[in-house]
Amino acid sequence: MARPARGTIESVPLSDGSLSIRGRFRHKGGRYRVAFGLDVDGWTEARGRRELDDILVQLRAGIPLTEILERYGQVDEDEPDVLTPGMSFHEYASDWLRRRRSGELGDPLSDNTNADYEWRLKKHILPFFARMPVAEIRDVDCQHFRAKLFAEREKLRELIAAGAKPKDRRGNPRKPLANRSIQMQMGLLAQILDDAVEDKLRKDNPARAKRLKVKVPKPNRTFLEIDQLVALLDAARELERDPRSTKRAKLTTAQVAEIRARLATGETQARLGREYRLAAGSMSMLAQGKTYRGENDRVGWRALCATLGYAGPRISEALDLRERNVRLHDPAGARFWIADSKTPTGVRHVEITPALRDELFTHLADKARRGYPIGPDEYLFCTRQGHRPAGRTRTATAAARDTAHAQTYIRVDHAAGDQLRRPVRAKPGRAQRQQDDNGCLCATPRSQQTRSRSCVRRTPQRGAGDPVRIYRPGATRRPPPSQVERRDLVLR
Numbered sequence: 001m002a003r004p005a006r007g008t009i010e011s012v013p014l015s016d017g018s019l020s021i022r023g024r025f026r027h028k029g030g031r032y033r034v035a036f037g038l039d040v041d042g043w044t045e046a047r048g049r050r051e052l053d054d055i056l057v058q059l060r061a062g063i064p065l066t067e068i069l070e071r072y073g074q075v076d077e078d079e080p081d082v083l084t085p086g087m088s089f090h091e092y093a094s095d096w097l098r099r100r101r102s103g104e105l106g107d108p109l110s111d112n113t114n115a116d117y118e119w120r121l122k123k124h125i126l127p128f129f130a131r132m133p134v135a136e137i138r139d140v141d142c143q144h145f146r147a148k149l150f151a152e153r154e155k156l157r158e159l160i161a162a163g164a165k166p167k168d169r170r171g172n173p174r175k176p177l178a179n180r181s182i183q184m185q186m187g188l189l190a191q192i193l194d195d196a197v198e199d200k201l202r203k204d205n206p207a208r209a210k211r212l213k214v215k216v217p218k219p220n221r222t223f224l225e226i227d228q229l230v231a232l233l234d235a236a237r238e239l240e241r242d243p244r245s246t247k248r249a250k251l252t253t254a255q256v257a258e259i260r261a262r263l264a265t266g267e268t269q270a271r272l273g274r275e276y277r278l279a280a281g282s283m284s285m286l287a288q289g290k291t292y293r294g295e296n297d298r299v300g301w302r303a304l305c306a307t308l309g310y311a312g313p314r315i316s317e318a319l320d321l322r323e324r325n326v327r328l329h330d331p332a333g334a335r336f337w338i339a340d341s342k343t344p345t346g347v348r349h350v351e352i353t354p355a356l357r358d359e360l361f362t363h364l365a366d367k368a369r370r371g372y373p374i375g376p377d378e379y380l381f382c383t384r385q386g387h388r389p390a391g392r393t394r395t396a397t398a399a400a401r402d403t404a405h406a407q408t409y410i411r412v413d414h415a416a417g418d419q420l421r422r423p424v425r426a427k428p429g430r431a432q433r434q435q436d437d438n439g440c441l442c443a444t445p446r447s448q449q450t451r452s453r454s455c456v457r458r459t460p461q462r463g464a465g466d467p468v469r470i471y472r473p474g475a476t477r478r479p480p481p482s483q484v485e486r487r488d489l490v491l492r
Contacts, residue, residue, distance in 0.1 A: 007056065008102040009048045014038075021045060023052035026104070027059055034072050083199050089137065089192075090130040092201070093121055096192050105195060120188050124149065129189075134196050139206040142189070146212055149182045183214040229309045233359075236302035251276070259286055299370055300381045303363035310356040317341055319388055323364075324376035328357055 007025030014020055019039040025032055036051050037043035058068055083092070099105045101114050109117070128145045129137065153176040159166055166174045177185075190207035197205055224232065251259075259272055269283040278286075307318050317338050325337040334352035341347050352360070360380075368374055373386035381389060 005104050007052050008104060009045050009052060011039075011045060021048040023048055023055070025052060025056060027065055032065070032069070034069065036072070083201060085135050085201055086133055087201075088130065089132050089134045090126055092134045092196060093126065093129075093192055096195055097121070117188060120185055124185050125189055134193075135202045137193065137202075137206060139209060142186075142206045142209070142212055145189070146182070146186060146214075149177060149185060153177045153182070179214050180216045183216055186212055186214065224309065232309070233302050233306055236305050240298045240301050256286065259283075260289075263287055299366050299372060300363050303359050304381050306356055306359040310353050310359075311336070311350050313338060313350060314342065314346075317346070319379070319381055319390075321380040322376065323374070323378050323380055326360065326380055328352070328360060 005026060007023055010022045010024060012020040012022055021036045021039065021043040023034045023036060025034075034052070034055065036048050055068055059065065083095070096105070097114070097117055100117070101109045125145075128148060129141070132141065156166060156174060156176045160176070168174055186207060190205060193202070193205040193207050196202050255276070259276065262272060263269065263286070269280070269287060272278070273280060273283045304318060307313065308315065311318075317340075320340060321336060321338075325339060327336065328334050334354075334357045335349050336352060338346060338348050338350060363380075364374070366372075367382075370384075372384060373382060378386055379388055383389060
């Protein structure tokens with residue numbers, strides 16, 4: 001059920017330079033505006049919001065509107081309705097987006113959703129419907145708009161196939177719209193016309209016709225089998241135990257003291273870096289009083305992958321977990337609480353399996369042993385400083401991403417036994433996948449992209465449920481016996 005409308009707070013600049021804090025709201029089909037006061041008198045938008053909420057509560061309690069408005073020295077005047085039957089689609093869509101953003105229609109839009117709606121309107125919908133009266137949009141207009149989107153997509157595809165590289169005004173490469181994107185354009189148009197029907201500007205919504213729907217193919221969802229998840233967790237443990245593979249210069253204590261002394265006298269980091277053959281990052285660490293001790297800060301990679309694999313939360317939900325949200329000793333059953341989610345129904349309790357419970361116990365012990373912050377308000381998966389691993393989802397999945405690339409290639413040996421073999425770690429790093437001239441799928445860690453490139457030939461699948469073995473990309477191996485059937489699978 002949609003939340004009740006809360007009205008809008010406005011800050012109107014006056015000729016003397018002050019701001020007038022005002023509130024706008026609807027009541028029984030009418031629009032009203034109340035002027036609360038000036039900013040020089042201590043009025044702010046937050047104070048105006050509280051005052052407007054009190055007005056709405058009083059109206060719901062049955063207090064007459066005239067009595068409420070008299071307290072602010074205003075009369076009961078209905079604001080003239082700006083929605084007229086002859087207004088253009090551009091005018092109505094602009095007013096519709098404003099009302100959606102403020103919460104006057106439905107729930108207030110988030111910043112990302114508002115930016116997405118603005119892009120769809122400016123890029124595709126308004127160039128076609130802007131000058132049309134909202135009451136005169138017909139079925140054929142919606143059909144022509146849909147056909148225009150498909151025609152532009154085909155034209156862009158032909159340009160790209162011919163070798164052109166079309167770019168937008170910002171210099172970014174243009175991509176043809178997918179079926180889902182076209183359906184989203186039609187969906188936004190249908191939303192706007194739905195509210196136009198509610199506002200008595202038209203009687204029907206031609207954008208809701210069944211024949212205008214675009215068939216969106218279902219995406220191919222990938223998943224891990226249980227043996228692949230075990231191999232993934234083993235690879236994560238290997239990455240946690242081993243030191244980082246980045247090569248760093250080894251300096252004596254005397255050399256470190258000499259470099260810092262010369263930096264204090266005014267010598268540049270670039271000059272000293274060339275003299276001692278140090279990278280810019282190493283010089284920056286020395287200038288900040290830090291030294292590379294070869295320690296491994298990969299704490300929680302295996303536990304994070306196990307939480308995602310065994311419990312199934314979103315990556316953002318897992319990274320937002322606090323230690324107080326995890327109950328491992330509860331007699332009623334180990335579980336953790338998702339306090340904030342993408343949707344209201346996502347706020348839930350998630351039961352923990354015994355295997356995941358053991359992983360989280362080990363993770364908490366690792367945090368305590370390595371000096372990571374521990375406490376009810378600390379993140380379950382955190383950095384050494386106690387921060388959330390990353391601010392963006394793409395960067396926050398570094399542990400799962402690098403662990404997956406560490407065992408990108410899985411080889412199934414039919415002649416081998418039923419025992420799951422221990423994985424061999426590959427160098428971590430963001431892999432670049434591409435096809436070579438022979439059709440082989442190649443993957444190169446970022447740290448090795450300029451040195452070598454490894455590839456594995458893919459052969460047809462002949463069975464399932466076989467043991468898996470992970471090996472390092474690019475490693476030289478003896479040719480297998482001819483009587484042994486082998487196949488290579490790529491774990492995506």
